[in-house]
Amino acid sequence: xxxxxxxxxxxxxxxxxxxxxxxxxxxxxxxxxxxxxxxxxxxxxxxxxxxxxxxxxxxxxxxxxxxxxxxxxxxxxxxxxxxxxxxxxxxxxxxxxxxxxxxxxxxxxxxxxxxxxxxxxxxxxxxxxxxxxx
Amino acid sequence: xxxxxxxxxxxxxxxxxxxxxxxxxxxxxxxxxxxxxxxxxxxxxxxxxxxxxxxxxxxxxxxxxxxxxxxxxxxxxxxxxxxxxxxxxxxxxxxxxxxxxxxxxxxxxxxxxxxxxxxxxxxxxxxxxxxxxxxxxxxxxxxxxxx
Numbered sequence: 001x002x003x004x005x006x007x008x009x010x011x012x013x014x015x016x017x018x019x020x021x022x023x024x025x026x027x028x029x030x031x032x033x034x035x036x037x038x039x040x041x042x043x044x045x046x047x048x049x050x051x052x053x054x055x056x057x058x059x060x061x062x063x064x065x066x067x068x069x070x071x072x073x074x075x076x077x078x079x080x081x082x083x084x085x086x087x088x089x090x091x092x093x094x095x096x097x098x099x100x101x102x103x104x105x106x107x108x109x110x111x112x113x114x115x116x117x118x119x120x121x122x123x124x125x126x127x128x129x130x131x132x133x134x
Numbered sequence: 135x136x137x138x139x140x141x142x143x144x145x146x147x148x149x150x151x152x153x154x155x156x157x158x159x160x161x162x163x164x165x166x167x168x169x170x171x172x173x174x175x176x177x178x179x180x181x182x183x184x185x186x187x188x189x190x191x192x193x194x195x196x197x198x199x200x201x202x203x204x205x206x207x208x209x210x211x212x213x214x215x216x217x218x219x220x221x222x223x224x225x226x227x228x229x230x231x232x233x234x235x236x237x238x239x240x241x242x243x244x245x246x247x248x249x250x251x252x253x254x255x256x257x258x259x260x261x262x263x264x265x266x267x268x269x270x271x272x273x274x275x276x277x278x279x280x281x
Binding site: 008009010011013014015034035036037038039040041046047048049051052053055056071073074075076077078079080081084 | 149150151152153154175176177178179180181187188189190192193194195196197212214215216217218219220221222225
């Protein structure tokens with residue numbers, strides 16, 4: 001995943017996202033911060049924050065896999081929520097299930113305690129932009 | 135209407151994210167809600183584009199859809215998003231805020247179904263359309279009962 005993308009995206013910085021690990025173990029991290037809370041009673045991280053975190057992780061994966069191309073554009077995303085995300089760090093890893101000439105199909109899972117207990121998942125389609133202006 | 139607006143306002147104060155991004159309540163009626171997020175530099179997705187991030191629109195849609203469930207139920211009780219599908223029809227215009235409106239068109243004891251769309255105020259085509267399902271964790275009064 002491309003660290004440069006995170007640094008260049010104001011919203012990724014607002015969320016506080018960063019990357020950890022090397023090679024296959026590389027994953028995105030969303031360190032817990034109070035402004036990420038959506039439900040103060042539980043408390044739980046906002047579902048929309050998780051959605052954005054998953055989406056940016058997918059974009060970072062595409063950007064890493066396809067260096068030199070313009071940033072892909074999300075066409076549609078489906079986000080599933082499995083359990084509340086508590087006030088602790090959240091991790092995510094993306095897999096490109098298929099990349100054609102125009103469209104990439106990407107899946108991302110986010111977890112807190114461990115990858116076997118995901119808190120949310122995204123699958124989405126992204127428009128690839130190999131040429132300038134496409 | 136005023137009660138619903140107060141409900142929205144209360145819920146917003148319980149959501150630090152909504153305060154951090156500057157979400158504003160626009161309108162509320164039974165089963166419907168609208169909220170706005172103003173454009174701001176730290177909500178931009180791709181540096182230099184001046185376009186509000188898809189993730190911010192995602193947050194606004196999830197939030198306003200939850201509000202629509204609250205107004206449909208007549209109480210701001212515990213709900214959880216089961217899933218959300220968003221179609222990004224076009225990018226928002228540079229330096230434009232986004233308004234999202236949501237309609238809870240079906241409420242059962244345990245589940246709420248919501249449609250939402252987000253506009254930047256330019257033209258007819260929404261920026262995004264969305265479909266969501268929520269789980270009602272503490273069953274409240276059924277639709278149509280006194281609020």
